[in-house]
Amino acid sequence: MCGVVGVVDYDTPPEHRRELLQAMTETMACRGPDADGLWFGPSVGLGHRRLSVIDPEHGQQPMTARHQGRGAAITFSGEIYNFRELRAELITHGHQFRTACDTEVVLRGYLQWGAALVERLNGMFAFAVWDEQTEELLLVRDRMGVKPLYYWPTAAGVRFGSEPKAVLADRMLPRRVGAEGLCEVLDMVKTPEAAVFTGLSEVRPGQLVRVGRGGVRRQTYWRLEAREHTDDLPTTIGTVRELLADTVTRQLVSDVPLGTLLSGGLDSSAVTALAALSGPVRSFSVDFRGAADGFASDAVRREADAPYVRELARHVGADHLEVLLDSPGLTDPAVRAAVLRATDLPPAYWGDMWPSLYLFFRAVREQVTVALSGEAADELFGGYRWFRNPAALRAATFPWLTSGSARYFGGSSLFQPGLLDKLDLVGYRAARYAEAIAEVPVLPGESDTDRRMREIGYLNLTRFVQTLLDRKDRMSMAVGLEVRVPFCDHRLVEYVFNVPWEMKSFDGREKSLLRAAVADLLPRSVVERVKTPYPATQDPGYEGVLRAELTRVLGDPDAPVLPLLDLDRARAAAGRATGAVSRPYDRGSLELVLWLNSWLTEYEVTLDL
Template sequence: MCGICGWVSFDRDLGAPDARRELAGMTATMACRGPDDEGMWVDGPVGLGHRRLAVIDIEGGRQPMTLTEDGRTALALVYSGEAYNYRELRERLAAAGRRFETSSDTEVVVQAHREWGRRDPRDAVRELNGMFAYALWDAAARELILVRDRLGIKPLYYYPTEHGVLFGSEPKAILANTGAERVMDLDGLRRTLGFVADPHNAVFRGMREVPPGFVVRVSRDGIQELRYWQLADTGHTDDVPTTVRHVRELLDDTIQRQLISDVPLCTLLSGGLDSSALTALAARFSPERIRSFAVDFVGYTDNFKPGAGRGTPDAPYVQDVAKFVGTDHTDITLSTSELADPDVRAAVRHARDVPITMGDIDSSLYLLSRAIRQRSTVALSGESADEVFGGYPMFHDPAYVKADTFPWLGGVAVRTETTQRLLDPGLVGKLDLAGYIDDLYRTALAEVPELTGPAADDPHERRMREICHLFLTRFLPNLLDRKDRMSMAVGLEVRVPFCDHRLVEYVFGTPWAHKTFDGREKSLLRAATADVLPQSVVQRVKSPYPSTQDPGYDQMLHDGFAALLMKRDSAVAPLLDAHAAESALTAPPTDAVFGGIRLALEQILTLESFLSEYGVTVSI
């Protein structure tokens, strides 16, 4: 895994010393993502920067990587991610006459574009199975190609300029260039509060994400976004037993592919169905005893209080799986003082790059990743199983299903409204967050593929397909981005086998009755993996990622917010309603008016730090 960045400016030579310094500065911001090596490549109007986390072909996989023909550079690549089918592609390319100098997957990507992508780069990208974000300069065509994987596992941002583009794995790489403005407008604030993925809104004005499943072409003629992949109705005809068998076959194949690594590998284990199935299957295929890691909090299990969709603590189930599977297991137990540590919170904000926060859930994932990185370089995680197999309670609650909005906002809306109550009423009116979210919702619905066959006339099947699509395209990217940022901030590569596009396509196309054939959530996944799991986990009800229940953490937020209100010159002060903000300090966490106060305080404190630390101008 790596960090990439670059700059194309068709009106100048980026080999000039001042331009090289800017490119070097951009590249340096990616050091956490790539602690093992760095490189730059410049040729006329293009400059590419790379920071490397060495995982495959430690010696031969250095970047930027070039392909030379007739003594001249034909292609230059900076690449982040893994192509899990690179060995098969290498064999096909070798059979077609391509010659290789390394054993890295990066060189396979370069050669794939030369062999299959001459007419259309999307033809080469479609051959890849993996998580990736990369930039390819075609010297003959004088164009830059930006590519992002199908589900958006790896991040990639770009910023159009008058004469070209800036790009990077994270916004901080782009902002290191003097050509990028540090401005957040109303849309940026809407994205911060909305909790709906929107690649066209990267918080900073003028900045965008390369959308998942897209290629972006940059030439003198302008910038084009071209789709190479999207979910479709497959006309699923397999019965339930056949579907279950095929899901297992896909999981077996996917996990075997994703165990390939030249550095130590482990799994993230929560004791839920997803991570437990992943760990159990990885243990079956790993040539060595698999390592597993879990996060816990001091006193959490002993003082646990059910609530918020969480009926049980994770620890007993984690131990059941570790014993049943035989993993080399380690619990990472965190204290409130660690979660509240100002240096940790600052590191999390720097990793996030934008003022979007999930509070202590971000901090605990960062600390977990940091602890794991001392023993492993690669980790397998269970992200997307809930979105793919229908695991969230919202899939199964008629009120959420019928709601004419994103299903998850039924629960988040209260917390969003709480934050808005702290903002200046005039600003809230300008934001029109409800209208913004509704526009995103209507756009997202328009992308849902039409159903075919008998299902086309079933309103409930249609609605459940819509909900599955919404979760995969507008909710999951938020979780993938969080996991990528917190792990790569400490140089840990996290792989997500449930995001394999073949599995996603197959399960997306199955009827809702298949996904719930046993009357429970994630029926297909449970049936496909029950034979490798302890019964306690097979029967366990869905439980979310844990959040600390220590009141000391809430007190830390309260004190931080009180201190913020004392700073009359704070960056966020012009955005707040002073009276409402003062009232929030006296509202208990369960107050009906200030429900969700913890996240509201987190959001305001994060926004203040973001504006001041990044030197961002608010344009409203």
């Protein structure tokens, strides 16, 4: 893994920007705790922070190489899972390697194939290549957007980095947020390329960004395509198993300790069981102290994870560790400050999940450097309730924001009605939805049902999953842990995206294909288990701390969030008694106000509304 940064300035020699580039690089220290480096060329400066995973003794970055008179430099973040095959192919073209790491494979692949290299890569990655001959910078992000990459075009070039904080280290860039940026914060839409701060953009998944003397050009190298699915059901199940097994095997390659993240659900259990086929596996789960004994089911979480986690761990012989959290840890000001520094934005929903994931990953990082996760299976195989909710399927909006699900992602109830009207959240959401639907590929002759389910799948794979991948990336890299996501392998995504819905739900349940593909590896209880989301604390003490903090904020005349609030509602919320069990969807408004206030304060944000 790693953190990448860089400056392109066609007017000022980058050596004059050494102090800036060093500051930008230092912001990425958490992503790369093992080493750092700077490199300067004509009109460019690249920075790098390294988390050593493959060939730890070598592979220092930024890295340079030459081949047949052509030279290039790279700063790379991520993992290439087919780097060994590509390395062997490049050797046949006369390339001589100095290291055994995947970064050199990407660099020499660029020297051999140019930008077309990206079509050969299997992995999660975000990198920048400087071409010495053309004096052009190439920014590249993986197909599913597992790894982040941001950039800010300037009059003379660009600033870029793995996270907004790296770009914002240039204090000459204003920290301003307009109405559309605030809509992105307040609503669960996750518009591709939008990065909240005015002037800042995110490289879209599957996109190349070229920076040259003529400015910035964007190019899509991969997108979901509609293709006719001709395999029968047994063949489809077998293909899913084959692709997933190959993906997990590829992602087990590491020169440092590795494990899996296990919830006891179908997705993470499948990854852990497949990993166990290759040898002994270490697994990790998270829960809250006393949750197993005092668990209260609700509309989202019907049962505790722990019994299923333990059964799966026994079943595959995993060396398992349960990480137990508590409310004092979640509300620790130092932890919440670390979460905000990692995200650079107010956490979008269910704020306790961010500090809990941070603490979980911090504990996992004490044992391993790399972990495999089950993220993205629900979006790919249809695991969420809205895939089977007729009202959500009929609605002309994002299905997770319909009446049956919106309460889990909302949080604007304490803001001034006038502010919400001015922002026009409803109109903004409608516009973003229309844009997304217009992108969905069409398969001629497809039934209305399959057409609509293709749209729902596309929305989940290009919008919803991005929020989860961002959360996992920021919280894991904040502690120097690399998390890999086998269900984001583009071969698997391309195949399953085109399977008709009738086949995806052939047994009338969620994730029918995945369940059938891995059933022989899992205990029956796990195979039959109904989906349960990531655990959230039910401790009323946690919500009590939030209400006390909101009271403090309301009493601070300098709190930047105050002008945005309906103060009467906010005071009522702060004084409301907490029930015997705290439910995450009841405290979303509290979380958002507090995170927003901290963000406006710490990042010195100016709102242009």
